[in-house]
Amino acid sequence: MVVSLPEAVAPEALAERVRGPASSGLQVLARRLTTADLAPPVQHGERFVMTAFGRDKPGIISRFSQYLAGKDVNISDLSWTRSQADFVMIAELEIPPPVEFHVVQADLEEIGREEGFTVKLQHENVFVATNQLRLKHSV
Amino acid sequence: MRTVTLGLNVDDCAAPSMETVCRKLRDKILSRASRLVETCDRVGRKYGIPVTNKRIAISPASHLVAGHGQTAAVAIAKTLDEAAAACRVDLVGGFTALVHKGIAPADAVIMASLPEVLSQTKRVCASINVASRRAGINMDAVAEMGRVLLRIADATKAQSGFGCAKLVVFSNIPEDNPFMAGAYVGEGEPEAAVNIGVSGPGVVSSALKRRIAMGGKLTLGDLAEEIKITGFRVTRVGELIGREVAAELGVVFGIVDLSLAPTPEIGDSVGEILRTLGIEKIGAPGSTAAVAMLTDAIKKGGAFASSSVGGMSGAFIPVSEDAALADAAARGHLSLEKLEAMTSVCSVGLDMIAVPGDTPAETLAAIIADEMAIGVMNDKTTGVRIIPVPGAKVGQLVEFGGLFGSVVVMEVRNTGASGPFVRFGGRIPAPIQSLRN
Numbered sequence: 001m002v003v004s005l006p007e008a009v010a011p012e013a014l015a016e017r018v019r020g021p022a023s024s025g026l027q028v029l030a031r032r033l034t035t036a037d038l039a040p041p042v043q044h045g046e047r048f049v050m051t052a053f054g055r056d057k058p059g060i061i062s063r064f065s066q067y068l069a070g071k072d073v074n075i076s077d078l079s080w081t082r083s084q085a086d087f088v089m090i091a092e093l094e095i096p097p098p099v100e101f102h103v104v105q106a107d108l109e110e111i112g113r114e115e116g117f118t119v120k121l122q123h124e125n126v127f128v129a130t131n132q133l134r135l136k137h138s139v
Numbered sequence: 140m141r142t143v144t145l146g147l148n149v150d151d152c153a154a155p156s157m158e159t160v161c162r163k164l165r166d167k168i169l170s171r172a173s174r175l176v177e178t179c180d181r182v183g184r185k186y187g188i189p190v191t192n193k194r195i196a197i198s199p200a201s202h203l204v205a206g207h208g209q210t211a212a213v214a215i216a217k218t219l220d221e222a223a224a225a226c227r228v229d230l231v232g233g234f235t236a237l238v239h240k241g242i243a244p245a246d247a248v249i250m251a252s253l254p255e256v257l258s259q260t261k262r263v264c265a266s267i268n269v270a271s272r273r274a275g276i277n278m279d280a281v282a283e284m285g286r287v288l289l290r291i292a293d294a295t296k297a298q299s300g301f302g303c304a305k306l307v308v309f310s311n312i313p314e315d316n317p318f319m320a321g322a323y324v325g326e327g328e329p330e331a332a333v334n335i336g337v338s339g340p341g342v343v344s345s346a347l348k349r350r351i352a353m354g355g356k357l358t359l360g361d362l363a364e365e366i367k368i369t370g371f372r373v374t375r376v377g378e379l380i381g382r383e384v385a386a387e388l389g390v391v392f393g394i395v396d397l398s399l400a401p402t403p404e405i406g407d408s409v410g411e412i413l414r415t416l417g418i419e420k421i422g423a424p425g426s427t428a429a430v431a432m433l434t435d436a437i438k439k440g441g442a443f444a445s446s447s448v449g450g451m452s453g454a455f456i457p458v459s460e461d462a463a464l465a466d467a468a469a470r471g472h473l474s475l476e477k478l479e480a481m482t483s484v485c486s487v488g489l490d491m492i493a494v495p496g497d498t499p500a501e502t503l504a505a506i507i508a509d510e511m512a513i514g515v516m517n518d519k520t521t522g523v524r525i526i527p528v529p530g531a532k533v534g535q536l537v538e539f540g541g542l543f544g545s546v547v548v549m550e551v552r553n554t555g556a557s558g559p560f561v562r563f564g565g566r567i568p569a570p571i572q573s574l575r576n
Contacts, residue, residue, distance in 0.1 A: 046185070102187055123186045129375040 002033065044074050045096040047124040050108065054117030056087035064091070067111055071099050092124070140377055141338030141400045142192040143179050143384055144232075144317035145172050146324040146393060147331050149197045157211040160203055161218040168195060168222035168231075171331055171390075176227045178387045182380055190380065191402070192542075195223060196322035196334075197233035205245035212252035213259065220260035230305075232322035234265040237312070240274040240566070242283075250280075253287050257302035258294035264320035270310035270511035272518045275569040278508065282561050284308050285504030289527055292496060296529035299537045303526040304459075304491060308507050310514030310521050315394045316450040321487070321522055332393035333385035334450060337377030340399045340461075341407035343369050343437075347415045362416060363436040370397065370440025378445050396450030397441035398487070399433070401461035403544035409433070409454050410463025421464060422473030430454060431484035451520050456481060457490035459539055459546035469536070469547040475506075476552070483513045488521040493537045493548045496529035503527060505557030508567075516570050 005014070015030040052064065061080070068075060077092035095101055105121040112119030122130075129135065152163035172195050179190040197219070204212045216234055223231040234256060236246035253265055267284060270276040292300030307321040314325020317334035324332075346369040347362060378395050385392040401408045409430070410421045416429045434454045442448055456478065458464045467473040475492065482488045488510050494503075507523045514521030528537050531548045538545040 101185070105187060121187075125379055126186055126188070126376055129379045130372040135375075 044072075044094040045099070046094070046101075047076070048093045048095055048101065048104075048121055049124055049127040050091045050093055050119065050121045051089070052091075052108075052112060052117045052119045053086065053088045054112070054115065055085050056082055057115070060087065060115060060117070061089065063111060063115060064089070064108065067107060068093065068104075071104060071107075072096050073099065073104065093121075140183065140188050140190045140335070140380055141402075142194060142317050142319075142336040143175070143190050143381065144194040144196050144322050144334050144336070145175050145331065145388070145390070146196045146315065146317075146322075146328060146334055147171055147198070148324050148328065149233075150202050153203050153205070155206070157207055157214055160207075160211070161214055164203070164215065164218050165222045168197075168219070169225060171388075172222075172226045172228065174388060178384050182383045182387070186376075186380060188376060188380060190384075191338075192230070192319075193228055194317070194319055194322060195226065195228050195231045196317070196324050197231070198324040198328075199235040199237065200233055201236040201243070201245040201249045204248050205243075207245075207248070209248055209252045209255070212248050213255050216252070216256040216260050216263045220262050223262040228262070230262050230264050230319045232264040232266065232319050233324060234263050235267070235312075235323040237268045238280040239268050239271040239277050239310075241277065242280055250283060250287055253306060254290040254294040254302070257291050257305050263305065264322070265306045266309055266312060266321045266323055266522075267306070268309045268312040269507070270515050271569075272311060272515055273569055273573045274566070275573075276310070276508060276511045276515055276567040278504075278561065278567060279564045281308075281507050281511065282501070282504045282564060284507060285500035285502075285561070288503050288525065289496075289500050292527045292529050296496075299493075299531065299539070300496065300526045300528045301539055301543070304524065304539055304543050307522040307524050308511075310511040311519060312522075313450050313520055317394075317396050318398065318400060318451065318455075318487075320524065329391050329393070331390040333381055333388065333390055334393040334396065335377055335381035335384075336396045336398060336400055336450070337373050337441075338398075338400045339369070339373040340401045340409045340412055341404075342373055343399065343433075344406065344408070344412045344415050347412065351415070359416075359432060363432055366433060366436035367440040370437040371444040372440075374441040374444035374448075378447065392447065394447050394449030395441065395445045397437055397448055397452040398450065399437060399454040401455060401457065401464075402542060403460055403462055403465075405462050408461045408463040409456055410461050410467060414463060420470070420472040421467035422477045426477060427480050427484060430456070430481050434485040451487050453487060453520075454485040455487055455490060456485065457524070458549075459491040459493065459537075459544040460542060462544070465544060465546045468549055475549050479509060479513070482510065482521060483517065488514070488523050490522065490524045491526070491543065491546065492524070493526045493528050493531065493546050494551050495533060495548055496527045496531055498527050498551050499555050499558070501558040501561040502551060502554045502556075504561045506551070508561070512567070515567075516572065518572055
């Protein structure tokens, strides 16, 4: 959450106020925004959409994210839902130019197989073309 | 993604000297199409969806042949062959004549040169339009094509008459069709355009199998819905790639052809879809209804996905190029007559069928006439791509190789019994459906 306050408050003090009494059990971290935070995010390479679904298990997100970090692939958006034991994860990835898309795709599918997950990786444009009714191009 | 076809109007290559025609033709094709293959490969890699075939189609070669003779027609074909090879394109279409109402001198030259052209070139594909809704059926042209087919088969007898696989005899030929062997650039088309074929029988049958595996009570309506949704997605992806290729080549994007076009690969088969829909033996009663439902559902999904649908847009049932259909023909489940019935509800006609080489020319012509009648009366495209295999008998397996696949020689019943009908010649008048104004 990004907040602006009418008076100067130290980040630690703010965190403590939000956290409340120690018994709340909340973990809160506050820090001051820098100019770097305010700059628009730099896009690293083409954008892809990864979808993975299977039975939920501990560490599944980290299994995928560790592999992606190792390939220097940025996760620019991540969401997941769980319905009973089924887990669905949708991630937006930025694959930097030297990394071959089909290598990442094959690796993710392989990790998926090991973990009992079905994984699909598509270029953002393919995802939009097949899932959005109205497209930008004209006839 | 089955095919990206760059359509080029080459009418501006016409000249009084054939050397000039060939030079201009080569220059034009090389200047416009030399980047086609690398562009398709690059865009295919970007999306992880390879473009299987990259092709070129030209405006009818008859326009360039006009005022010249058969030697010139062969020279043009060889130039096309070389130019296609230089662009690393496997097939080039447009060695075409439109003769549905009459055969002009240049058209006659094209038709007469086919045995030489299709035996001496590797990549050139020909098409002859002998019928249309507005003109009826030119039976003189149909009879001539019966004879020409036998001559082509003879000229390519070392390859089991393979030359005939590069020729389609059409009714209502589409002007923007990206699929071979019938692709050409019609009148009214842009100077250059990218037309694409999205294919995907394999995608459709896997989607259906997935849907069926999910269980529950399913009706044919539910399965049609699944096909429609898949058709929508496949078309959207095809158009995305086609538009990107067109933009990179600096030409306009033409059309998406929705046709399901099988390849001999196992699973990438229209026949397999029919099996998934519960037709255990392709050619059994119900096959026509199943293919009708399939074609219609694909069109509905595709028409909503894209505002640039064109070409043939149906389902292809090319026997040799579709493993399940070839298998059904080999087992005797699928007869020529049942195939003909199936073509009345889907494009594109009797396609890639091998028949005995001693089938009389008049019987071949009559087979063509029947298929043309289906096209003319129903106001749709139909085509015949039939190979009378020299020396082959019914049941013999013929190998064409690559995308053309292999097929057994099918039985033609009642051969030789249509001679008097064909010999009347002239034109079967345009049907009452032609008066639409």
